[in-house]
Amino acid sequence: MKFSSRAERIDPFYVMEVAKAAQAMAREVAGTSEPMIFLNIGEPDFTAPPLVQEAAAKAVRDGATQYTNALGLDALRERISGWYQSRLGVDVPARRIVVTAGASAALHLACLALIERGDEILMPDPSYPCNRHFVSAAEGRAVLVPTTAAERYQLSSDKVQAAWTDKTRGVLLASPSNPTGTSIAPAELRRIHEVVQARGGVTMIDEIYLGLSYEEEFGHTALAIDENIISINSFSKYFNMTGWRLGWMVVPDAMVPVVERLAQNLFICASTVSQQAALACFEAESIAEYERRRAEFKARRDYFIPALRSLGLSVPVMPDGAFYAWADCTDAAQRLGVQGSWDFALEVMRRAHVAITPGRDFGSFEPERFVRFSTANSMEQLQESVARLRKLLG
Numbered sequence: 098m099k100f101s102s103r104a105e106r107i108d109p110f111y112v113m114e115v116a117k118a119a120q121a122m123a124r125e126v127a128g129t130s131e132p133m134i135f136l137n138i139g140e141p142d143f144t145a146p147p148l149v150q151e152a153a154a155k156a157v158r159d160g161a162t163q164y165t166n167a168l169g170l171d172a173l174r175e176r177i178s179g180w181y182q183s184r185l186g187v188d189v190p191a192r193r194i195v196v197t198a199g200a201s202a203a204l205h206l207a208c209l210a211l212i213e214r215g216d217e218i219l220m221p222d223p224s225y226p227c228n229r230h231f232v233s234a235a236e237g238r239a240v241l242v243p244t245t246a247a248e249r250y251q252l253s254s255d256k257v258q259a260a261w262t263d264k265t266r267g268v269l270l271a272s273p274s275n276p277t278g279t280s281i282a283p284a285e286l287r288r289i290h291e292v293v294q295a296r297g298g299v300t301m302i303d304e305i306y307l308g309l310s311y312e313e314e315f316g317h318t319a320l321a322i323d324e325n326i327i328s329i330n331s332f333s334k335y336f337n338m339t340g341w342r343l344g345w346m347v348v349p350d351a352m353v354p355v356v357e358r359l360a361q362n363l364f365i366c367a368s369t370v371s372q373q374a375a376l377a378c379f380e381a382e383s384i385a386e387y388e389r390r391r392a393e394f395k396a397r398r399d400y401f402i403p404a405l406r407s408l409g410l411s412v413p414v415m416p417d418g419a420f421y422a423w424a425d426c427t428d429a430a431q432r433l434g435v436q437g438s439w440d441f442a443l444e445v446m447r448r449a450h451v452a453i454t455p456g457r458d459f460g461s462f463e464p465e466r467f468v469r470f471s472t473a474n475s476m477e478q479l480q481e482s483v484a485r486l487r488k489l490l491g
């Protein structure tokens with residue numbers, strides 16, 4: 098069978114390959130004193146809180162399951178708008194909010210709406226692998242710009258300026274980022290957007306981890322800067338609803354009908370049951386629970402990053418959000434007699450039964466230096482993995 102060159106251009110998602118190997122190994126060691134600990138998972142270890150579960154069950158019982166408007170339930174768009182006002186202090190009218198099947202569908206729609214064949218989109222290296230594949234699925238080309246710890250692994254206005262060519266259409270950023278958990282300083286983001294605007298380009302920003310921000314300095318939406326910025330968000334991370342497949346995107350007024358037309362044709366709408374359930378995310382009781390969980394994620398970060406550093410796994414920048422640690426494993430790999438993050442991750446999985454993700458997925462600049470740890474696991478499991486790593490690394 099012949100497949101499209103578009104499909105052939107999409108690399109495998111190595112995180113999933115590693116996850117499969119970890120699952121196989123987990124079955125082997127299940128009954129032992131050291132069952133597998135999964136620190137390779139990119140999703141919260143919590144599920145939706147009770148009010149959200151009940152709202153989903155009620156929608157099913159009441160038969161409130163027909164297609165919705167392609168832009169989403171009006172009531173949900175209003176709730177999201179209210180969230181921007183109460184939580185982030187920004188006025189985002191409901192009419193500019195498009196409810197989607199996760200951030201993934203939002204990214205897909207944004208790329209299809211904005212990118213012509215051959216257009217280039219600048220993004221940081223390292224970054225979330227699927228983001229560059231949304232660009233190539235729209236027949237554009239993702240240009241990865243190497244970043245440093247001093248830049249918090251984010252693009253700077255200088256680098257955007259230097260990398261801009263006749264083919265550049267815009268930037269796709271993520272703040273806080275996967276795999277680093279680091280955000281762009283608001284002043285730098287403003288400068289980047291100015292550079293992009295001056296060249297007639299678009300600024301797209303993936304704010305899926307914004308709800309899980311731990312530092313006052315960084316927890317601001319880019320929408321506060323300019324209504325021409327396109328912001329992608331989701332119920333997956335802060336709202337703990339990964340498998341419910343629900344997200345949203347805020348777009349400029351002129352883009353709403355374009356995205357609506359694409360969404361009507363490609364998706365009809367996001368899951369109705371999930372949309373009905375998500376209305377309950379914004380009840381005071383649910384928000385209190387989400388805030389308790391956010392505090393738990395922060396406590397895990399505060400324990401785990403210093404612990405990794407004490408093991409000789411340097412984490413050059415303290416993450417300010419999300420639930421990841423981007424750690425340099427060069428020294429630790431040498432101590433195990435292996436070279437590079439891929440073999441290091443396999444060795445840690447085999448000998449300590451701790452699953453982690455090698456840097457390979459996230460870019461081509463320094464993937465062999467870094468591994469990603471996820472702290473979306475209980476404090477007990479994090480402590481146990483540190484004990485095992487200490488034993489392994491000496």
Ligand SMILES: Cc1ncc(COP(=O)(O)O)c(C=O)c1O
Nearest residue numbers: 139199200201225275331333344
């Ligand atoms: C940075 C980033 N963007 C987008 C996504 C996709 O999220 P969703 O479940 O909302 O489609 C993820 C998932 O891990 C992610 O880490």
